[in-house]
Amino acid sequence: MTRIRQRFAERRQEGNAAFVAFVTAGDPSLDRTEEIALELDRAGVDVLELGVPFSDPLADGPVIQRASERALRSGTSLAGVLELVRRIRRRSEVPLLLFSYMNPLFRYGIERVATEASDAGADGVLVTDLPPEEADGWLGAARRADLDTIFLAAPTSPDARLQRVASSSRGFVYAVSRTGVTGEQGVLSLDASPLVCRLKKMTQVPVAIGFGISTPEQVAAAAAVADGVVVGSALVRFIEEHPGGDVGGQVRWLKSAI
């Protein structure tokens, strides 16, 4: 039982949705991300997603693209992110999920990254641009290392594909609220709710909604239909504008309407 599964189970028992926060590791520095991680834990984040910066973040909108560029400029690599996980784990039991594109993992070595991430204290990995149809090798490595594997489900996916996404996911399934890239938007897309319902008919694995959630009202709306809510760009933008700011306060504000 990973920390991610444990935490979702606890929240479900209380009748609450889990709050999942995304930040880009190394933005503005790995030292600052370590502090942010601890602040987020204290603010009641249930799962922390650490983004591994990549030169071509094709699923991300401008906010996370800029964060990725800042993190790369500060010298952040996958090896540095694994060391960050180790440092956070010495000081916190917050469930940790690495959020990466495939190529940095592939370059590092699939078996090696699974083993080292697990040893460092990570609980799962989400590989943004790895479809489950291509994931056999990765799933084997992740299962052997007891890492949860989270896959993205899109509102445009037909049932057969959702089945595949759901059956490959451990920890939770990430329901993408809309088509397109990550980023804030004014109104939470109405696409999200039917997708969550379809997924929940197929799997016992918790379903979290993400992409475009940036206000307490949107968090509450997502929490009403899903087991978890993911907020990324809104926090990353706050860190961009206030690199030393009270990011924990942002989380308390976002959670205030649940």
Next chain:
Amino acid sequence: MGDDGVKNIGVLHGTMTYLLQDEAGNVLPTHSVSAGLDYPAVGPEHAWLHDHGRVRYECVGDQEALAAFHLLAETEGIIPALESAHAVAWVVREAASLRDKRILLNLSGRGDKDLGILG
């Protein structure tokens, strides 16, 4: 993939192929005077043909391609796309050694679109 580049294999835009990348798997910047060739990876069909030894791939630089572009325009009245001008440049370079052979050049596109770049 082939032995000549395990280190150079990567995943970008949904494809595993030969990729220009650094040690951490970040994609390196590229340059070509031809927009269609200004890409850090190789199409997966070409990677496969290369690995199976069916096709030999050669390099042509900007200056050689531009010279070939002008040569074809001035001698034949045909304006090749800058992408295709790379193939013309290779034929010019290798013509002497292919004297008794038949050469089939695939002029895959027209260069009207590139005149803005050249002007």
